[in-house]
Amino acid sequence: MKEKLIFAIFAVVAIVIIGIGVYYYYTYYGVPRCEACGMLITPEMDANFKVIDVNTNQRVWVCCPGCMLRVVAAHPNVHIEALDSWYGTSAPKIIIEIRNGTVVSVDPPTTKILLGAAITNSCSSNRIAINDTSVELLLKYGYNDKNPLTVFKTQLPAGTPVLTIDQALPRLKAKGIAYVPPSMAFITSIIVIGIVILIVGAFTYKKLVKPTPTTTK
């Protein structure tokens, strides 16, 4: 009976672990990632930034206005549609055309990028603004809590640079794609650790599970 109970506990914990694994496996493959930094794309990011590689007509997923321009390093011809970080859908879409890695057009031309990542090194400090009013509001408050599509609900750091698309593109393009999968050495070390734990498990089993004594008649 007690053996069955142990087996049942093991089965329940194993099912929970496998369940978590399957859920995260699904999550990983079910949710796109920012091609520049690897961040998981939320519905808000999806709605705010639409980058299309015009060569392949494929969508390039990005998480922030900074990564939106960083992907130009890998996709030199892109059509970008972005929402103002303060007004959201209440303002017209910002349309940017980039060809051969240089800005061809920005509509409206008053569009500015607030590159807080230059201070914090974090995508969550980047914003895009359609005009100077939006720039001022974003610098002052960081985000608009009345905008349901707000991506990052954080303040901007002091000294956040405010740049035009033309000014921001070269430095962001130079930064390029930062997300790289872990090295083979790292993965191999994980496999080695796994094998060691498995061997230790087998050793423990051999060492602690003594054969039950048999009675001789």
Add this chain to the structure above:
Amino acid sequence: MIWTPLTAIMIILGFSGVVLMLYTGPKAYIIIKKISKASLEEKYELEKSFYLISTVIWVLFIVRIIASVLFWATNESLIPLIPGAMCQFGVNQAGAPWSWIDNGVKLIVLLVYGNWLVLDLINRRVKGAPLMKSLSKLFLAFIPLIIIDVFLDLAFYFTVSPVVVPCCRVVFTAESPVPCPYCFIFHDAPLFIAVISGYGLSICFTIWGFVVKHYTSKYKEIEEVGTSVMRKLAILALGFAILGTVVLIPAIIQVMSPAVPVH
């Protein structure tokens, strides 16, 4: 302090840990002091008292084990509330230095507290509670860890504030030999949560098994029950090691897959 339902739960669990520890600590000390000179009748009374204390210690340890699991979930939930934080690395920076030490402590609490719980389980199944003194001593030995564990939680969640922190990529650049562990486990390859859980439990069961073996050889009264528990722990250790390895295979595939979107 950032008040969210999860940080509030962590604070409540921290304070409840303090209360339970203050209740059980002196009582465990009294048992150690009295047991050597106790008459048969007094011993019986101490045994009854120990059962009550051990039940409270069970609650205390289970509360701390739950807190150690919730710790990671709470930190994950704080990411959007800290400017610049993109993963738990940023949250830890906002709560430094308590957060970093707390991370290390949280990795060993199940191993340490679970050890006591396994031994108490054996003690409850044997007549005369032969491990009563050892368990009381062991509990007193664990009190510094409980204090550190609880103090770090309270210090961390009371001091963490929405300050601007840099992203982990500042430290873990593309050239780093290892990726950011928080991004790697919680974002890049979350299947490793299952791998670490499987392997972590396997390591715990292995160590608990050998600790039980040590006590079984020391106290002959618990030999039968101890051997049975050792057998179960060994089976569980091997089972979870196999489970971790089975989950490791898709986890490695997950890491090796290109970081491009699928939609």
